[in-house]
Amino acid sequence: MIYEIALLPVHKEHIENFKHAFAEVTPLLRRAKGYGGHMLAQGIETPERFNLIVRWQSLEDHKGFEASEDHQVFMARLEQYFPEEPTVYHIEGAAFTTGEDGDRHSFFDRTLPAS
Numbered sequence: 657m658i659y660e661i662a663l664l665p666v667h668k669e670h671i672e673n674f675k676h677a678f679a680e681v682t683p684l685l686r687r688a689k690g691y692g693g694h695m696l697a698q699g700i701e702t703p704e705r706f707n708l709i710v711r712w713q714s715l716e717d718h719k720g721f722e723a724s725e726d727h728q729v730f731m732a733r734l735e736q737y738f739p740e741e742p743t744v745y746h747i748e749g750a751a752f753t754t755g756e757d758g759d760r761h762s763f764f765d766r767t768l769p770a771s
Contacts, residue, residue, distance in 0.1 A: 662708040674737040684726040690717025
């Protein structure tokens with residue numbers, strides 16, 4: 657499993673329109689092969705910055721979505737709200753860890769020693 661992290665800059669005067677547009681194109685993302693969920697989060701200190709985190713089964717699945725017609729429609733609907741190109745990168749990861757006994761979801765699925 658991998659996570660795509662997209663840092664999305666949005667024109668301040670179009671934040672609400674961007675949120676509406678994103679809601680409209682979300683079904684295109686959800687039906688993509690390998691899609692495992694997503695979160696769109698707005699910055700607190702910088703409300704014109706959004707973080708889109710998408711869980712994919714593999715990097716190849718994300719690349720497949722990027723090459724698809726659905727992705728072209730997805731981006732065409734959103735790109736008018738971006739004053740600059742979004743930054744996109746990928747990370748490997750598991751679930752968040754709580755530090756509880758038996759929690760086996762820390763970095764690389766190893767329980768780290770208590771400090």
